[in-house]
Amino acid sequence: MGNRADEIRKRIARRKKMNDGASREYPVVPLVGDEEKYGIGQSSFEGGPPSDGHPLFKKETFLLKVLASGILVLLTAIMFKSPSPAFEEARAVVHKTMENDFQFAAVSTWYEDQFGKPLALLPDTGKQEAKEETAISMPATGKVVENFKTNGQGIMLETGLGEEVGAMKGGLVIFAGKKDDLGNTVVIQHADKSESWYGHLEAIDVKQYEKVEKGGAVGKVSAAEDEATGEFYFAIKMGEEFVDPVQVISFD
Numbered sequence: 001m002g003n004r005a006d007e008i009r010k011r012i013a014r015r016k017k018m019n020d021g022a023s024r025e026y027p028v029v030p031l032v033g034d035e036e037k038y039g040i041g042q043s044s045f046e047g048g049p050p051s052d053g054h055p056l057f058k059k060e061t062f063l064l065k066v067l068a069s070g071i072l073v074l075l076t077a078i079m080f081k082s083p084s085p086a087f088e089e090a091r092a093v094v095h096k097t098m099e100n101d102f103q104f105a106a107v108s109t110w111y112e113d114q115f116g117k118p119l120a121l122l123p124d125t126g127k128q129e130a131k132e133e134t135a136i137s138m139p140a141t142g143k144v145v146e147n148f149k150t151n152g153q154g155i156m157l158e159t160g161l162g163e164e165v166g167a168m169k170g171g172l173v174i175f176a177g178k179k180d181d182l183g184n185t186v187v188i189q190h191a192d193k194s195e196s197w198y199g200h201l202e203a204i205d206v207k208q209y210e211k212v213e214k215g216g217a218v219g220k221v222s223a224a225e226d227e228a229t230g231e232f233y234f235a236i237k238m239g240e241e242f243v244d245p246v247q248v249i250s251f252d
Helices: 002-021 034-038 059-081 085-101 104-115
Strands: 143-146 154-159 164-166 171-179 183-189 194-204 217-223 230-238 241-243
Touching: 154 194, 171 194, 183 217
Parallel strands: none
Antiparallel strands: 143 154, 154 230, 164 217, 171 183, 183 194, 194 217, 194 230, 217 230, 230 241
16 A cells, blocks of 8 residues: 555655656646546646637627628718708619608518517507508599699699598508609608508608508698688609509599
């Protein structure tokens, strides 16, 4: 038994001597335990502790993307606030992307079909539609006084003075403001990616990105030159092309 203890002490002494002469750059850490009792082989591990975090997640890259996104939003806001004509082309590109390229109404309808509630990023009118109705409502009662062939985009309707204009189908308001040659104008995008335009309005009753139902008020007609009747402009756009509204809705 004494010889066995002497042998273990000699092994420990040799190990200490080897450790004292080993390179300090890659230290060998002995695991003292059962081997001192039973004389089993040496176990060790080299290197530092494991790194924290997911190996595919880089904090620096994530922070850089967040910073770049914030700068992009800030530059876009400055561009629209600045009256400089140098930004006119860039503003036109952003307007086209937001109004035409991105189908807000289609995305909103798909989201409601999938999850049963309005998309959180869009204004909630407090009313939910199960599905987009296919029937079309007449925007206002009146007769055509300027047909589609006149300008190739829409028609002019003569109505009663101060008559209210309603949406032909439910959808999302993607524009509410003034347009060249049309004055006060509302553009509604529908779930089938079509658009309905309502121009020459005396007043606008909706806001941009507001959701409206079929027949919902969008504004009031403006007074005609004789000031005895009202009039407004109406157009339907499918994709990049305008279609004759008379082929879709029967007017007097």
